[in-house]
Amino acid sequence: MELxxxxxxxxxxxATVVVAIAxxxxxxxxxxxxxxxxxxxxxxxxxxxxxxxxxxxxxxLLDSHQQKLWLKAQKKKHKQEAKAAKAKAKLNAPQDxxxxxxxxxxxxxxxxxxxxxxxxxxxxxVLAVATPQDQVVVRLESPGGVVHGYGLAxxxxxxxxxxxxxxxxxxxxxxxxxxxxxxxxxDKIVAAPFSIIGSIGVVAQIPNFNRFLKNKxxxxxxxxxxxxxxxxxxxxxxxxEGRQKFREDLNExxxxxxxxxxxxxxxxxxxxxxxxxHWYGVQAQEKRAGG
Numbered sequence: 144m145e146l147x148x149x150x151x152x153x154x155x156x157x158a159t160v161v162v163a164i165a166x167x168x169x170x171x172x173x174x175x176x177x178x179x180x181x182x183x184x185x186x187x188x189x190x191x192x193x194x195x196x197x198x199x200x201x202x203x204l205l206d207s208h209q210q211k212l213w214l215k216a217q218k219k220k221h222k223q224e225a226k227a228a229k230a231k232a233k234l235n236a237p238q239d240x241x242x243x244x245x246x247x248x249x250x251x252x253x254x255x256x257x258x259x260x261x262x263x264x265x266x267x268x269v270l271a272v273a274t275p276q277d278q279v280v281v282r283l284e285s286p287g288g289v290v291h292g293y294g295l296a297x298x299x300x301x302x303x304x305x306x307x308x309x310x311x312x313x314x315x316x317x318x319x320x321x322x323x324x325x326x327x328x329x330d331k332i333v334a335a336p337f338s339i340i341g342s343i344g345v346v347a348q349i350p351n352f353n354r355f356l357k358n359k360x361x362x363x364x365x366x367x368x369x370x371x372x373x374x375x376x377x378x379x380x381x382x383x384e385g386r387q388k389f390r391e392d393l394n395e396x397x398x399x400x401x402x403x404x405x406x407x408x409x410x411x412x413x414x415x416x417x418x419x420x421h422w423y424g425v426q427a428q429e430k431r432a433g434g
Contacts, residue, residue: 184268189247244277252285252322256292259299266299270306278309281329287320287342290396296321297403300328314338319421323432324400327407334424341432343404344419345397347389353380408432 198217202210246269250262269279281300287293303310312318312329319342326332326340334340356363356378365379374385374392397417405413408431416432 184264189245241274241276244273245280246273246277247280247282249282250285250296250325252283252288252293252296252325254288256285256288256296256321259292259296262296262299266302270302270308273303273306273308275307275309278311279303280311280313281325282313282315283318283322283326284314284316285319285322285325286317286339287322287324290321290345290400293321293324297325297328300325304328304330314340314424320344324403327404334427336424338424339421340424340427341416341430342419342421343400343413343417345393345400346419347393349375350377351375351381352378 202213205213248262248265248269250258252258273279285293300310300312309331310329311331311333312326314326314332314334315338316335317339318326318332318334319339323341323343332340353363363378363380365373365376367373371385371388373379374389375381401413401417404417405411411431416430422430422432
């Protein structure tokens with residue numbers, strides 16, 4: 144019995160250690176996930192990146208002897224630049240007039256536009272340092288999605304416009320529907336010739352399984368407080384009144400969409416372009432929906 148008692152005590156100690164390790168592991172995982180959720184801002188100096196690319200290409204075109212001479216000259220040049228900057232700092236020389244900067248942001252939107260959380264932080268970071276002499280370029284790719292998500296995304300770009308910071312949206316592939324809602328905020332849209340632009344419209348579709356359920360003798364009860372709390376449903380029996388209200392809601396959303404686009408780009412013939420159609424970049428330019 145004493146042996147069993149000691150063995151049981153030993154197992155209890157082992158179990159306690161295992162539980163303690165598991166708790167610590169869970170805490171570490173939670174902390175890591177929270178850190179990931181907060182995200183981090185990555186900044187790349189594009190001018191330096193392109194300069195390095197140019198230097199690599201220039202070097203590749205030279206023979207081995209020329210490469211040695213070129214590298215020696217570049218090393219001397221960099222040393223002189225560093226020396227001059229150090230001397231200037233020691234003398235507390237006044238800073239040169241700030242060089243205008245271009246801030247480049249990327250937005251690749253999904254159906255629910257959840258990427259707007261990152262865009263919001265990026266815009267906030269830019270606004271902390273940018274001036275009206277600077278510019279912002281947003282490389283945008285999105286076929287659209289939910290109205291509230293892309294409405295919020297467009298409002299983030301409006302923050303730049305309100306601070307009078309020139310904004311350009313560049314579209315290589317697609318900026319349609321909600322994507323165009325974002326793009327139209329820009330002072331200028333630069334679109335590839337065969338990119339898809341426009342689709343100023345609203346669409347909604349919903350299946351209904353009511354007849355199928357009736358055939359299977361399955362009853363569905365739907366109770367609401369408020370005449371239009373539910374217009375169309377997946378399982379209940381839809382009415383013509385509900386369908387009419389659903390269409391009215393779609394039209395109202397479309398009117399809001401058109402009003403927003405017209406405010407952002409008043410030169411557009413909004414009734415001509417807000418048909419839900421999309422165009423290729425060259426066609427959008429003709430209709431003044433791009434540019």
